Each structure stands twice: as structure tokens, then as C-alpha cells.
Amino acid sequence: MSDETAAPAAGEEGNGAPAEGRKGLSRKKLILLSAVPLLLVGGGIGAWQAHLLPFGGSGKAAAHNGQPASSEAASQRLLLSVPSATANLDNGAGRTMYVKMTASVEVEGAQNLTALQARIPEIQDIFQTYLHESRPQDLHGSGFYRLREALLRRLRVAFAPLTISNIYITELLTQ
Structure with missing residues (x-):
């Protein structure tokens, strides 16, 4: 109970x-x-x-x-073609490997193309320096994307008052 x-x-x-x-x-x-x-x-x-x-x-x-109007932005963007840059890759195995890269750089804020063409050697130096630090396996697969992003970063630092909006890699050969 x-x-x-x-x-x-x-x-x-x-x-x-x-x-x-x-x-x-x-x-x-x-x-x-x-x-x-x-x-x-x-x-x-x-x-x-x-x-x-x-x-x-x-x-x-x-x-x-x-942002400025699209017609103003289009008039300020210049496409600078950079000649081929050739560098030897850091293989580490004693065998020499080479890479050849051709690219175009899109620059915003530049007044004329001739002022930019005077800085082509500086761009080529940035390309060659980064490529020389790279290994062959760094350029395969998603390494191509990392290569592009790293070059964009370095170019934006070097061209600080100007804006590097894009880089178009037209040729990338490894041997």
C-alpha cells in the first residue's frame, strides 16, 4: 500500500x-x-x-x-604582356629541371602602358625568383593555383600604389 x-x-x-x-x-x-x-x-x-x-x-x-562606374574602371585597366621567364627548379636530386612561364598582368590605376613597360624586368625578376624557389612537384595539381596566388601577392607588394587585379598565365612548361 x-x-x-x-x-x-x-x-x-x-x-x-x-x-x-x-x-x-x-x-x-x-x-x-x-x-x-x-x-x-x-x-x-x-x-x-x-x-x-x-x-x-x-x-x-x-x-x-x-566602386567607380564600369566605363571608368575599364579605361583604367591595362593588360601588360610579360615575355617568357625561364628558371631552373630546386630539384634537390642533382638533376636539373627547367620551367618556362609566359604571363600577362592586369594593372589598374596606371596612366599609360609605356610607364608599365619600364617595369617588365622587375616583373620577370619576381617570376624567376619564385620559380627558382619552387620544386617540380609544387607546380602539379593545385600547385598551379598556389603559383598564381603567390605571384599575385608578390606583384601587389612590388606595385603597391597600383593595383594588380589579375595575372593570366598563358604558358607554363617544365622540362
């Missing part, structure tokens, strides 16, 4: 606790559900004031403040 009396008492406590927990849970949900829309509205107002939204009058201001 004591077992029967103890069981309903525990059941009553069990029924009371979840009901109390549901109230707490519903309050949390209510607070959360009211806070999320307030945060979204606040973020939208902040984005509108910072001219980050693409619609309305603020989108036009963002386009002009952030």
Missing part, C-alpha cells in the same frame, strides 16, 4: 514541474520571438543609413561611393 500512495505523490510532483517548466519555456520563446524581429528591423535601418541596401535612393549612393 505504501507503494501505491507514493506513486501518486510522485506523479503529482511530476505533473506540476512540467507545467511550471512550460511557462518558463513559453516566456523564453516569447522574448526570443520578439527580439529577433527587433534586431532585424534595427539591422535594416542601420544598413539603410550606411547606404548598403541595393534598392531605393541609397543603392545608387553605395554604388558610386564604393
Whole structure:
């Protein structure tokens, strides 16, 4: 009999606790559900004031403040063809391996092409120095992507006031 009396008492406590927990849970949900829309509205107002939204009058201001118009940007981009650079690779096995690379560099912000052509030897030196530090297995597979990114990084540092936007590797031969 004591077992029967103890069981309903525990059941009553069990029924009371979840009901109390549901109230707490519903309050949390209510607070959360009211806070999320307030945060979204606040973020939208902040984005509108910072001219980050693409619609309305603020989108036009963002386009002009952030980037120049496409016709202006196209007139400032120059494509500089770099002659072939040949370097021996660091093989480590005593066997000499050579690499030949031809590329074009896209430069933004330069006034004319003749000023850039005077810096072609500097570009070739950057190419040859990096290629000489590379190993033959570094140029296979995804190494080609790493080669391109490393050369872009080095060119951007060397041409700091100008912007190197891209490098187009047109020929890469290993022997």
C-alpha cells in the first residue's frame, strides 16, 4: 500500500514541474520571438543609413561611393604582356629541371602602358625568383593555383600604389 500512495505523490510532483517548466519555456520563446524581429528591423535601418541596401535612393549612393562606374574602371585597366621567364627548379636530386612561364598582368590605376613597360624586368625578376624557389612537384595539381596566388601577392607588394587585379598565365612548361 505504501507503494501505491507514493506513486501518486510522485506523479503529482511530476505533473506540476512540467507545467511550471512550460511557462518558463513559453516566456523564453516569447522574448526570443520578439527580439529577433527587433534586431532585424534595427539591422535594416542601420544598413539603410550606411547606404548598403541595393534598392531605393541609397543603392545608387553605395554604388558610386564604393566602386567607380564600369566605363571608368575599364579605361583604367591595362593588360601588360610579360615575355617568357625561364628558371631552373630546386630539384634537390642533382638533376636539373627547367620551367618556362609566359604571363600577362592586369594593372589598374596606371596612366599609360609605356610607364608599365619600364617595369617588365622587375616583373620577370619576381617570376624567376619564385620559380627558382619552387620544386617540380609544387607546380602539379593545385600547385598551379598556389603559383598564381603567390605571384599575385608578390606583384601587389612590388606595385603597391597600383593595383594588380589579375595575372593570366598563358604558358607554363617544365622540362
